Amino acid sequence: MxxxxxxxxxxxxxxxxxxxxxxxxxxxxxxxxxxxxxxxxxxxxxxxxxxxxxxxxxxxxxxxxxxxxxxxxxxxxxxxxxxxxxxxxxxxxxxxxxxxxxxxxxxxxxxxxxxxxxxxxxxxxxxxxxxxxxxxxxxxxxxxxxxxxxxxxxxxxxxxxxxxxxxxxxIEVEVDVSDDAWLDRLLAKFGTKFPGTAPFSAFARSQIRTADPLAQPDQALMLWLDLEETLFFTLERHIIDQRLRAGFVEDEKTDVDGFISFSLSVQNRRKSRAGHSLEHHLASVFEAHGLRFDRGGRTEGNKKPDFLFPGAEAYRDAAFDPDRLLLLGAKSTCKDRWRQVLSEGAKVPSKHLVTLEPGISLNQTDEMRSAGLQLVVPEPIQDSYRAEQREWLFTLRDFIELAKQRAASALTAS
Structure with a gap:
């Protein structure tokens, strides 16, 4: 890379x-x-x-x-x-x-x-x-x-x-992370069309044998995300190049609408991929640790949190102790959208949110703490935060340990 x-x-x-x-x-x-x-x-x-x-x-x-x-x-x-x-x-x-x-x-x-x-x-x-x-x-x-x-x-x-x-x-400075050394493998696997986000993420994980989600979940997550970004932009660059070479001319007229449509599809695919990629790789880490969870399990008001531990069935079970539930939102960037997570599961007294956004301000993290939201930031990104923030932040490993503790206490209670 x-x-x-x-x-x-x-x-x-x-x-x-x-x-x-x-x-x-x-x-x-x-x-x-x-x-x-x-x-x-x-x-x-x-x-x-x-x-x-x-x-x-x-x-x-x-x-x-x-x-x-x-x-x-x-x-x-x-x-x-x-x-x-x-x-x-x-x-x-x-x-x-x-x-x-x-x-x-x-x-x-x-x-x-x-x-x-x-x-x-x-x-x-x-x-x-x-x-x-x-x-x-x-x-x-x-x-x-x-x-x-x-x-x-x-x-x-x-x-x-x-x-x-x-x-x-x-700040609109684009860093080219594409790498043509991967292009032949990508074309052999997927051809000249983008596959669904799940198989693309799975392919990225399969290419890094050194990633160890059990021993180093934070580092494995970032390795997978980093490589997937390289693979995505490598394939995208090739697909765009082929489309531009074909041109946007129809019946000897410039196809302006076709060009705009193609440009919008590129931008929308980029936005969609980032969020799905994070969720796919997190799910793979949680599966490696044997955790029970649902993705998009429904709660009140038809809300669908990104991850619900141990799952929607336990959430709906009136006899299940709410203190053993965990709700995790996943947002590649937080901005002001972190408040959405607060309303996604009334039975979970405190929520968690994993993000890839570096250096969120002290004012914002103080607001999150006051609202009962625990921020989870992969360990390689945490040095972008202030020292007093890092004392409060969870790593992905911290969250996994908490989920295992909640699961063990639920088994003991049963």
Whole structure:
């Protein structure tokens, strides 16, 4: 499997907390980000005013990014004062106000220089999930009013594993994980059409002999997910290539509707696969441990939780102790959808939710705790969370041990 490093995509990154004079037009119309001297490390000292192609993005935890392609100007405000130390500044254009003015004082600014010499200017709420995820991805500490920077030309940065790719996807940086070394095996097994999600996940599991769901359930889950993603994008790339070569022309007219339909099918397949893949691999781990469970077993109001332990029959049995039931939701990304799990089984006093989302904010995990939801995060992803959060998080192994304890107590009671 191909896994690059952050340095393959970025030359450097800086972060700071925003002041009102930078983003509040009621305070200043200067259009400048301040305290930018630290960015010299990878932007260089501007001997003269330099326009840099730029993408501005306003990021939230719940909505797609607001983005604008424009420019930024890097210049030395003391260029005509040779007796004084340089004072480099980063100027954003009036055109960028639509994005920049979404931010407020004490929100967070990331300035990232891509390997393509394009700036990526990211703005987000302080204390948000995306802020924590970006700080983790770039290896930066909580921001202050002065820029802190990391020069990625002299260090590789984080390895672009499953969790890192999730964050890069949020800022529209696509990491190619396809690997043509797998293509012949995929075509021999499935041909040029995608199979159902269950057989595709099963094929991915069959290709990794080193994964041990009994001894290392967290690591096995991530190995399976990682390989399935590689296999999926490898086959998808081939299928899309073949379709594009065939073209979108019908009766000598460009088939615009056909092209749009094909594009939508690609996007929908990607979204659908991620959630199903997680559920299929979790079920395989639970089966390896001999756990009894139902997938999509019905509870009140026709709700269908992702996993119900030991099953829907026990849930409906009035004589079965509710304290021995377990309900587990599975969401590859949480966002605000974690609250759905709370309503999926009234008889289960506390619920569990497994997610692959890295670095959920402290505010969100505190809300989950208060609502009686226990978050389950595979061990390889947990380093994206703060130390005080990791003390509370369950690993997949922790959840399996709890499920075994509940099953043993049910047998004793019977």
């Amino acid at each position: 191909k896994q690059g490093y952050l340095a393959d995509y970025f030359s450097g990154v800086g972060v700071k907390r925003l002041s009102g004079t930078e983003v509040d037009p009621g305070v200043s119309n200067g259009h400048e980000f301040q305290g930018t001297r630290a960015l010299q490390a990878f932007l260089g000292l501007p001997s003269e005013s330099r326009s840099i192609p730029c993408t501005y993005m306003w990021l939230t935890d719940d909505d797609p990014p607001m983005r604008l392609d424009a420019a930024a100007t890097w210049y030395d405000a003391r260029a005509k004062q040779p007796h004084r130390a340089p004072e480099p500044r980063l100027l954003y254009t009036a055109e960028a106000e639509a994005v920049v003015y979404q931010a407020s004082e004490n929100d967070t600014l990331f300035v990232c220089l891509g390997r393509n010499e394009r700036l990526l200017i990211l703005l987000c709420r302080g204390g948000s999930d995306i802020e924590q995820q970006l700080l983790w991805l770039f290896g930066l500490e909580s921001p202050t009013l002065r820029f802190a920077q990391r020069d990625l030309r002299v260090q590789q940065g984080s390895r672009l594993d499953f969790a890192a790719r999730h964050v890069l996807d949020a």
